[in-house]
Amino acid sequence: MLKRLYDKSRIWFAVLWIAAYCVLMSVGDELSRLVGVEKCFTLGVGLTLSVCLLMFLKKYGLLKNYGLSLPKARGSEMLYYAPLVLMMGVNLIFGISISRRAPDAVFYVLSMLCVGFLEELIFRGLLFEAMRKDSYKAAVIVSSLTFGFGHIINLLNGSGADLGSNFLQVLYATVAGFMFVLVYLRSQSLLPCILAHGVFNTLSVFTPERQSLMGSIISSVLLVIITGLYALYLALMNKRTVTKK
Numbered sequence: 001m002l003k004r005l006y007d008k009s010r011i012w013f014a015v016l017w018i019a020a021y022c023v024l025m026s027v028g029d030e031l032s033r034l035v036g037v038e039k040c041f042t043l044g045v046g047l048t049l050s051v052c053l054l055m056f057l058k059k060y061g062l063l064k065n066y067g068l069s070l071p072k073a074r075g076s077e078m079l080y081y082a083p084l085v086l087m088m089g090v091n092l093i094f095g096i097s098i099s100r101r102a103p104d105a106v107f108y109v110l111s112m113l114c115v116g117f118l119e120e121l122i123f124r125g126l127l128f129e130a131m132r133k134d135s136y137k138a139a140v141i142v143s144s145l146t147f148g149f150g151h152i153i154n155l156l157n158g159s160g161a162d163l164g165s166n167f168l169q170v171l172y173a174t175v176a177g178f179m180f181v182l183v184y185l186r187s188q189s190l191l192p193c194i195l196a197h198g199v200f201n202t203l204s205v206f207t208p209e210r211q212s213l214m215g216s217i218i219s220s221v222l223l224v225i226i227t228g229l230y231a232l233y234l235a236l237m238n239k240r241t242v243t244k245k
Helices: 002-008 010-035 040-059 076-092 102-132 136-155 163-187 191-206 213-244
Strands: none
Touching: 002 010, 010 040, 010 102, 010 136, 040 102, 076 163, 076 191, 076 213, 102 136, 102 163, 102 191, 136 163, 163 191, 163 213
16 A cells, blocks of 8 residues: 555655654654653654654665665765764753653653654655655755644644744754755765754753753754754755766
8 A cells, every 4th residue: 555655646655654753653742641651652653653664665675765875975075974963962052951760761762763763764755855856946945844844743742842942943943954955965865864863852851851041042043053054065065066067
């Protein structure tokens, strides 16, 4: 059934995975809260979705088609991914706090790694590649915007996010989504994106839970600056490469 849908419409195949991811992960979060162990069900959902998608791509020889291979660009061309390292560290600029219980922290960290894998493979892999042949620019824009605005779901899934912090999250996620697309295009690999995304989310477990509005704004501005400048650099590098050809 999945292969039939994939062959018929890769865009609808991507949309199906986006919908399944958003709905099932939210259900996992809610069930985890009900039993009082954060992300315990979410991790199960994330692992199941990750394994199913990975097995599908491997079965039909599609791993390389969606960037699940080593980067092809030289490290120097990618600035040795230094901006990604800076981005990952933004969560820790206002200190480190370990407030979660050990089981909660373990489930949280592992589920965030699944989130990094799934979101990159779905938004930068499935959705972007499905639209790329018809319109490269539209694929970049839609992939970035759907990834950014998809974070609005945090207002609805009981995560406790307020309107202000959620708006900031949507803002920097959209810019980060644009950067990740360009990292993928330049390196021809999703692995740097998956690693950076997963680690960034994972490090949030060590972020003080009650961060001031000003702290959230500063963090968001730094993320926008880092990811935006890196995206601009990669866009110029891609344009230069195309011009040479």
